[in-house]
Amino acid sequence: MNDRRLTEQVRIVGSGLLGASIGLGLSARGVDVIVDDASPSTRGLAIAYGAGRAPAPDDAPGLIVVAVPPDVTADIVAAELERYPEALVTDVASVKLAPLEQLRARGADLSRYLGTHPMAGRERGGAVSARADLFVGRPWIVAGHDGISYRRAAAIEDLILDLGAVPIEMDAADHDRSVALVSHAPQLVASLLAARLRGGSAAALGLSGQGLRDTTRIASSNPALWVQILGANAAEVAEVLRPLRDDLDAVIAALDDPEAPASRRIIADTLAAGNDGVSRIPGKHGQDGRFTALVVKIDDKPGELARLLTEIGEEGVNMEDLRLEHSPETKVGFAEISVVPEAAHPLATALEQRGWTLMEAER
Template identity: 75%
Template sequence: MTDRRLAESVRVVGSGLLGTSIGLALTKRGVDVVLDDASPSARRLAIDYGAGRAPAPGDAPGLIVVAVPPDVIARVVAAELAAYPDALVTDVASVKRAPLDELVAAGADVSRYIGSHPMAGRERGGAVSARADLFVGRPWIIAGHDGISYRRAAALEDLILDLGATPIEMDVEAHDASVALVSHAPQLIASLLATRLTGGSDEALAIAGQGLRDTTRIAASDPVLWGQILSANADAIAAVLRPLRDDLDAVIGALADIDAPGARRTLVEAVAEGNVGVGRLPGKHGHSGRYTTLTIKIDDRPGQIGRLLTEIGEEGVNMEDLRLEHSPEAEVGFAEIAVVPEAAGRLADALTARGWTIMEAER
């Protein structure tokens, strides 16, 4: 009974990228979506995009999704819990312990609150960037806690599945420690590394290669949003960065006195430890040895990469990953294609027969 009503009416508070995307996806599925926002004009814009309808007297949502900036999450969730005493309330912020602690401290009814975190988003936010399929194929963490029953939380899992995402359960501490490690600390490190480039010479920047570009790509992220995220997960991020700082001190010490006993070993071991760490990353881009990479030379003109990938498709081989590499002014580039090891040899032969130049087979 409760579950049926949840599917029939969902209230979304916050009409930014995530809230509007949720509204679009649920509306498409025939769900009655009520959209609200502290800003009436933002709400009207999201409604214009088709993400739901304005609130009306008598609304009785079974599920409420709070998609507001991190620094107001707890306040808005508490207000929703109070205003809709029968609804299950979730939020989609990227930190989970602080809002729960605030709610408990404020005496909110957390037996109806369970935080969550879709691992989706784009570099640009706002309703204008929203898409009904934003969550398709993405992990969506359900951050459980002791104050809510498993049965009560099931409606959230249904929502996640309805949106095409993959639910992953984690308690709030594990969630915050995990995102500190895989998202928040990397963001800060990329930003600090990219900051070095502000003082670099033009000639130095001109010889920058793919390694630096990859290492600093996420440094282009929004400072205000990230300021809120980092502040809300400060302890967990500091716990990741402190040992990194200690290692960095050791490396700088080794570099400063490179002929001292152990200095070179410190550097070699720093790189070797990094090998171990990156080797633990699962999946497509990981260096886990699951895929074999073929590097193929391509001309830098329209259609070449398309022709290459079409021919790979004609050979019946599924490309697990692709990376393009070329200098800005060069007339040739390289496509690095990851395939399952069983297919690599046959594909290399077939492409060579079709006239492609295979640079090297790695791993």
């Protein structure tokens, strides 16, 4: 492709999920991407998937992307700044203040460093899970600081835009505070809830629905990586969890004595506060808003889901989201289709006329 913004040779250090996905996306646009990694086998796997090529003696990268765990990010950034004195260096670690402070303390050339963080990922890591479109439509934080000019950092914005992401400027401290709320604390909450399932009986777990899957999905994330992320942003995460703990204690007390005068109000207020909070989560393309879900029963056989999606398109309806659930006892599945509210009733009517069975959405 020749419509890319980025013209520099790009070197990626670290070939896990993010590094390999960046490499795949840039390579698909014709960028000369160099992939390096402390592990030759990990690097070889990313190259085999198409994330770039192996390093060569005459490489002269204009932009270097460091995609390594948070506990070694500053070390690798400093080494790359020294090795390539003309290159601009960024990192994609999920914490931003600690690496910046560490680099400043060791006297690194901050005029060529700008930390960033793509708000994208998957539960499974590694190059085998990498996708060229991982960042499309996702926010990508640019953690600016006084040591670098906007013009010097232009290639980083070009990279972000070439990968289809949305650059958002935010200083390092605000970034860490924000991701503690929307990413790091939710990871712990999901993991704590999922851990309760270890003692559940097979009969109980067989009743699991989409609500449980939604609230525990990210609990399958890599523990070793998350220990590093949470350790690097520990203070901000703790600030989110303390009031959550207080709220949970109040709900437990209300459940211990549900007939007490204030108990039902405490429970109701807690649920209502959750309604308010979830309504603030941005929807598709960043706008605030809630969508209406239609649940369609589909036979668990080849071609049925494709037929459903085709017929939704034929009705002229834009699908905002899709989730699938399989029934553990029968050969049917359920497709939860999210659409804008005004499209819900006409689409439901049309699908029923086409022979589909609609169910009530689980809450």
